[in-house]
Amino acid sequence: MAELVIEGREEEEQTCQLLGKFDLNGYVDAKNHLLVIRGLFPVHSRTIPANESILEPVSAKCEGFNFRGFRWLKTMIHTIKEINERKDILPNITLGYQIFDISFTISKSVEAALPNFRNSTRAMLAGIVGAGGSSLLVAASRAGYASTCSILSDKYQFPSYLRTVASNKIQSEAVVQLIQHFGWVWIGTIAADDDYGKYGVKNFKEKIESVNLCVAFSKTVPKVYSNGKCKKVIVLYASDIDLTPFVLDMVYHNITDRTWIASEAWITSALIAKPEYFPYFGGSIGFAIPRADIPGIKEFLYDVHPGKDPNDVLTIEFWQTAFNCTWPNSSVPYNTDHRVNMTEKKLEDLKNNTYLDVSQLGITNNVKQAMYSMAIALDRLSRCEEGNGPYIPGNTCLMYYLKTLTFTTHNGMRIEIGDNGDVAGYYDILNWQLDDNGEIAFMKVGEYIFTNSKFELVMIKNATIFWNTESSELPYSVCTDLCQPGTRKGIRHGEPIYCFDCIPCANGYVSREPGQRKCEQCGEDYWSNAQKSKCVLKEVEFLAYDEALVFTLVILSIFGALVVLAVTVVYVIYRHTPLVTANDWELSFLIQVSLVITLLSSMLFIGKPYNWYFMAHQVTLALGFSLCLSCILGKTTSLFLAYRISKLKTRLTSICPLYWKIIVLISVLVEIGICTAYLLLEPPRMYKNMESQNIKIILECNEGSIEFLCSIFGMYVFLALLCFLTTFVVHQLLDNYYEGKCIIFGMLVFFYCKFKVAVEIFAILASSYGLLGCIFAPKCFIILVRPKMNTDETVGGRIPTTDKSIQLSSASVSSELSNTTMSTVLDD
Numbered sequence: 001m002a003e004l005v006i007e008g009r010e011e012e013e014q015t016c017q018l019l020g021k022f023d024l025n026g027y028v029d030a031k032n033h034l035l036v037i038r039g040l041f042p043v044h045s046r047t048i049p050a051n052e053s054i055l056e057p058v059s060a061k062c063e064g065f066n067f068r069g070f071r072w073l074k075t076m077i078h079t080i081k082e083i084n085e086r087k088d089i090l091p092n093i094t095l096g097y098q099i100f101d102i103s104f105t106i107s108k109s110v111e112a113a114l115p116n117f118r119n120s121t122r123a124m125l126a127g128i129v130g131a132g133g134s135s136l137l138v139a140a141s142r143a144g145y146a147s148t149c150s151i152l153s154d155k156y157q158f159p160s161y162l163r164t165v166a167s168n169k170i171q172s173e174a175v176v177q178l179i180q181h182f183g184w185v186w187i188g189t190i191a192a193d194d195d196y197g198k199y200g201v202k203n204f205k206e207k208i209e210s211v212n213l214c215v216a217f218s219k220t221v222p223k224v225y226s227n228g229k230c231k232k233v234i235v236l237y238a239s240d241i242d243l244t245p246f247v248l249d250m251v252y253h254n255i256t257d258r259t260w261i262a263s264e265a266w267i268t269s270a271l272i273a274k275p276e277y278f279p280y281f282g283g284s285i286g287f288a289i290p291r292a293d294i295p296g297i298k299e300f301l302y303d304v305h306p307g308k309d310p311n312d313v314l315t316i317e318f319w320q321t322a323f324n325c326t327w328p329n330s331s332v333p334y335n336t337d338h339r340v341n342m343t344e345k346k347l348e349d350l351k352n353n354t355y356l357d358v359s360q361l362g363i364t365n366n367v368k369q370a371m372y373s374m375a376i377a378l379d380r381l382s383r384c385e386e387g388n389g390p391y392i393p394g395n396t397c398l399m400y401y402l403k404t405l406t407f408t409t410h411n412g413m414r415i416e417i418g419d420n421g422d423v424a425g426y427y428d429i430l431n432w433q434l435d436d437n438g439e440i441a442f443m444k445v446g447e448y449i450f451t452n453s454k455f456e457l458v459m460i461k462n463a464t465i466f467w468n469t470e471s472s473e474l475p476y477s478v479c480t481d482l483c484q485p486g487t488r489k490g491i492r493h494g495e496p497i498y499c500f501d502c503i504p505c506a507n508g509y510v511s512r513e514p515g516q517r518k519c520e521q522c523g524e525d526y527w528s529n530a531q532k533s534k535c536v537l538k539e540v541e542f543l544a545y546d547e548a549l550v551f552t553l554v555i556l557s558i559f560g561a562l563v564v565l566a567v568t569v570v571y572v573i574y575r576h577t578p579l580v581t582a583n584d585w586e587l588s589f590l591i592q593v594s595l596v597i598t599l600l601s602s603m604l605f606i607g608k609p610y611n612w613y614f615m616a617h618q619v620t621l622a623l624g625f626s627l628c629l630s631c632i633l634g635k636t637t638s639l640f641l642a643y644r645i646s647k648l649k650t651r652l653t654s655i656c657p658l659y660w661k662i663i664v665l666i667s668v669l670v671e672i673g674i675c676t677a678y679l680l681l682e683p684p685r686m687y688k689n690m691e692s693q694n695i696k697i698i699l700e701c702n703e704g705s706i707e708f709l710c711s712i713f714g715m716y717v718f719l720a721l722l723c724f725l726t727t728f729v730v731h732q733l734l735d736n737y738y739e740g741k742c743i744i745f746g747m748l749v750f751f752y753c754k755f756k757v758a759v760e761i762f763a764i765l766a767s768s769y770g771l772l773g774c775i776f777a778p779k780c781f782i783i784l785v786r787p788k789m790n791t792d793e794t795v796g797g798r799i800p801t802t803d804k805s806i807q808l809s810s811a812s813v814s815s816e817l818s819n820t821t822m823s824t825v826l827d828d
Contacts (some may be wrong), residue, residue, distance in 0.1 A: 012099035023059035025313055026100035027077065033096030036123045037374055039076045040130030042069040043101035043314060045241040047108065059111060062103040065321040067354035068242065068269065070314065071301060072145070072367050073099055076129065078300045079371040089372075090379045095121055101132070104241055104518045129370045129396065139753065143370035143402070146363050149199045153420040155400050159512050162402050163423035164287060164369040165264070166450065168196070168237075172203035174287055174427055174448035175212060175235055175261055178797045184233050185498045186216050186479040187261075190246070192238035193220045200237035200263060214479060214498035221246045235261040242271035247272055259468060259475045262286025267430055268362060270354035273440045278432070282440075283468030283660040285428040287448060289362030292411050298358050302347050322350055352439075353402040360442060365658040369415055377401035424451045429459070432814065433466045482515045486532035489517050506692060525688075525703055527695050538690075538697045540608075547671045550606050560599040560772065567776045568592045573785050579790045584635065587660060591631045591775065596767055597624035602603030602764045614684040614701045621764065623668065628771065629719035634660025638728035671715055678708035 025043070031092055042612040045064035076099060084094045100112035129474050138374035144152070144163035152158050153167055184503050189204060191197030197220060205215055234245070241744035256279055265303045267286040272735060306316040306327050350356060358364075380401045391469050405417040408511050412741060416424050429446035443466075446459035466802045469475050483489055483502035488511050510528045522528055522535035529536050544550060571588055574580050580588075600626055604617035638660050687702035703709045780788050 022114075023061065023501070024100045024108075024112055025062070026098070026112075027073070027314075028096075028098045030076075030123045032097040033094050033123055035093060035126040035378065036096040036098055036127055037080065037371070038112070038128045038130075039073065039097060040109060040128065041076070041099065042066055042067075042104035043073060044103040045244075046107050049101050060103075060105070060107060062101060064241075066104070066318055067322070067362075067762040068240070068271065069101075069104075070318055071355045073101075073314075074304070074366055075294070075364050075367045076299055076371060078297060079368045082296075082370065083375045083471045086820065089375050090382065093378075093382065095126075095375065095378075097126075100347070102717050104239075109700045114634075124301065127374050129367070129374065145366040145370040145371045147193045147196075149809050151195070151199055153422055154704065155420055158421075162400050162405075162417050162423075164205045164373060164423050165363070166425060166427065168200045169203050169424050170422075170425070170450045170455075171263060171287055172200065172207045173455060174450070174457065175204060176207040176213070176450070177455075178261065178429065179213065179233075179284070179458060180209070180211065181459065182474060182615075184475070184477045185213050186232070187213065188216045188232070188234040188361060189218045190234055190236045190238070191218075191220055192242040194242070196238045196239065196265065197221070197242075201235075204237070212497060214285065215422045215452040216496075223313075230258075233259045233261065233475055235263075236266070237263045238266060240266040240271040240436075241271060243269075245278055247281070250543075251277065256280055257469055259477070260286070262428070262430075264289050264362070268360040268442055270352070270357055273432065273435070273442070275438055275440060275637060276516040278434060279468075280432070280439060281468075281530070283466045284434050285445070285465065286430060287664065288345045288360070288430045288442070289366060289429050290411070290413075290426060291360050291362050292365040294358070294361055294365060295410065297364070298356075301356060301358070303349070305625055318355070319345075322347075322353055322355070348561065351818035357734055369409060371408070372407065373402065373405055373417065376407050377405055411792060417457040426450065431465050433464075481512070483517075484514055485534075487511060488519045510535055512710060518631075524690060525697065538695060541693075541696045541698045544608075545606060545768060553761055553765070554603060556769075557602045558601050558764065560768055563595050564592050564595045564599065564772060567772075569579065570783060571781055574790075577783065577784055577790045578792050581777055584660075587631055587635050588776075590664065591628055591771075594631065595622050595772055598768045599630065600683075602768075605761045609686050609699050611683070611685045614686065616683055618701075618703075620711075622671055622675050625716055625767075626667055626671035626719065628649070628663070629716065629723055630664045631660070631668070632775075633726065634663040635721055636723060637663060667715075667719060671712070673709060674711045674715065678705060678712065682708065683741070708777070789790045798827070 004760040026039075044062035044065055045066050047061070048063050049059035049060075077097065080095050080097050083089055100108075102108040102112050106370035109130075129145065132143065142161055144161065144165065145164055147163060148165055148168045148171065150167050150169040150172075153169070154164065179185075187208065189201050191201040201218060205218070208215060221242055231607065238246070238360045258280070260281055260283075262284050264287050266283070267288045268291075272281065304310065304315050304318070306319045309315070319325070319328055347356060377398055378729050379399055403417060403419060403421060405415070406414050409415060413425075418424070427447060427448040428444050430442040431445045433441050433443045443464070444460070445463040445465055448458065449458065465474075467473060467475055479496065479499040480502070481502070487502040487504050490503040492495065492499050492501060505528065508528055509521050510532050511519050512534060519532070525538055526535035527538045528534075545554070568589065571580055571585065571592075575585055597620060601617055601620040602619065604613055607613075682705035684704045687700045687703050688697040689700045692698055731772075773822075
């Protein structure tokens with residue numbers, strides 16, 4: 001290392017010289033030191049605008065003393081003295097320093113950094129520590145203590161930069177996770193109009209969009225501040241100096257009920273954290289560089305006094321600003337208006353001064369670590385030998401050791417510098433609260449840990465967080481309230497995704513969880529409830545026994561069957577009377593049985609249907625009607641044949657009465673054959689009708705094969721037409737044949753009810769009651785009410801022929817038929 005310094009001193013004088021002189025304030029101790037480290041600190045907050053009447057450029061004056069920056073400056077001096085006293089770091093080399101005030105401006109930063117490698121004391125400039133903000137960068141080997149701009153991690157643009165503070169990229173990731181932790185989705189951002197704010201917001205927006213959260217607005221705090229307004233939960237990227245005008249504007253407009261997410265640049269700043277600002281910024285939550293205790297720093301900070309060096313303009317200005325006084329014979333032209341001379345003040349008398357506050361030494365500790373990083377790298381460089389490490393004659397290769405730096409601090413913390421010059425570690429998550437004395441306390445409520453392989457937000461369990469809201473509860477920050485179950489998000493075109501309309505789900509669709517983008521369709525057996533929040537089973541509709549209508553149908557069916565049984569009993573009791581004898585007992589009994597079957601088959605429509613229900617009621621109904629109609633057809637055919645025989649005036653002493661039996665047998669067998677094929681090939685089955693009503697499932701009968709069904713009903717129609725025609729013919733031939741009239745009317749009732757009534761069960765009952773009433777009601781009326789009419793003369797009928805001597809008695813004809821003999825009775 002000494003050889004390199006000597007070589008540097010033997011170089012020729014630079015021919016390039018500065019034509020002007022910079023107006024820089026600071027501290028220099030470079031004599032008798034081989035290496036010098038330059039420090040850049042914002043001891044002032046701004047510069048005085050230059051006089052525009054002066055044509056040539058002039059180095060600006062500074063104003064607005066910054067106690068925090070002054071403490072950082074003193075910490076660098078304290079650390080260099082501590083390193084020089086150590087024997088394990090640079091044992092044969094002492095470090096000097098050049099420390100300049102950059103006034104938080106780019107112009108002063110450039111002035112302080114030039115020239116880069118040579119200084120007036122001829123000592124070699126080893127590196128630069130600083131500057132205080134991300135926009136204050138210069139191209140030199142440096143260790144940054146407060147610049148967090150993410151662009152500095154780009155080693156292509158900034159190959160010689162490293163820092164002991166985390167990148168804004170890490171902080172943005174931490175802010176997003178904190179927002180997700182509290183459930184906020186509608187966030188505003190305010191940033192300083194510099195690289196720190198711009199890159200901080202840029203990284204934040206990239207992160208927040210990747211997790212589908214929304215930025216409500218994004219504003220900047222200009223260096224020349226103008227009034228503005230803001231909203232609920234707001235991320236604020238700015239330094240405390242840039243933030244001061246904004247804070248005053250918030251106080252002026254009395255804007256409260258805001259939750260601020262603070263960056264590390266102002267979360268612990270005493271410039272902002274004042275009790276009078278608590279109503280506006282109380283409850284702020286944000287990320288802070290971990291605080292640390294620095295041995296000996298408090299005593300060193302107190303060891304300042306303007307009487308020690310009358311040329312120490314920074315200490316004099318500090319004293320005048322802190323005590324609001326004027327130091328006697330002071331040459332410092334700043335901060336002297338309306339103040340009195342004061343020489344007996346002591347620092348111990350100051351209260352709540354940022355310079356003396358050692359409770360939150362975050363960036364201050366970073367200054368110390370930056371100095372140690374530079375010193376340890378220089379120490380390792382001084383021990384470098386040819387063939388061991390990146391030794392190149394004439395090249396110090398300091399950046400190699402800075403980028404691969406690993407060491408343990410005085411408080412046991414491990415410092416690791418990565419290839420991109422960034423450090424691993426963690427953030428403290430702090431919340432602004434008031435302590436018992438009415439002062440602002442920074443309460444730790446969590447940590448954000450970031451290493452090469454781990455990024456984790458850890459909140460302290462049961463930690464008390466103060467929220468600056470009317471209810472003192474967790475603030476609710478959304479563009480639109482979360483859509484409740486039963487609704488879905490409707491995107492508003494041209495607006496962020498978290499601004500939406502809540503649209504009710506359509507019928508048959510539900511959203512079960514809050515905030516669903518789409519409604520889900522219910523299954524075919526389900527329907528949405530009234531709230532559209534869940535699918536419920538559709539109501540199954542069928543004729544149940546507990547319904548009033550069904551109860552009426554059951555009563556009608558049973559009552560009809562009982563009436564038929566009563567008619568049967570009447571026929572049995574009066575079986576020897578002319579009227580019963582004339583109507584053939586066996587035939588009437590079969591008709592009565594068929595009516596009982598059809599009446600009771602209607603009950604198979606009642607109750608929850610199954611496949612066998614439909615099979616049973618179709619077959620039962622088909623056989624019942626077929627038997628009934630075939631018996632009526634057999635009866636009318638027998639009467640027609642009897643009339644034809646009587647007209648021939650011949651006595652057939654022995655004709656077997658098999659006509660009606662053959663007709664009944666053939667008709668029933670044909671119907672049985674059709675039904676058997678129907679049930680075997682394509683039987684009826686239960687069908688869920690979901691089209692008629694969306695909210696109900698109507699259990700209906702799927703008739704299966706239409707061809708077989710038409711065949712069954714075609715058989716009904718065929719038998720009914722034959723019955724109608726034969727009965728009509730017999731009625732015309734026998735003008736006294738009242739039964740024929742009743743059968744004709746019964747057929748008309750059958751046709752009308754079967755095809756015109758909409759409800760099938762009513763059609764069955766109506767048809768059955770029609771046949772019962774038309775065929776058996778007149779006979780029972782005569783038998784029971786008018787027994788005198790139950791005679792051969794009344795029952796019989798005349799033959800409407802030209803030969804009046806021939807007369808056919810229906811009673812005698814029926815009687816003969818029942819005795820297997822048909823006789824023709826001739827009236828003399």
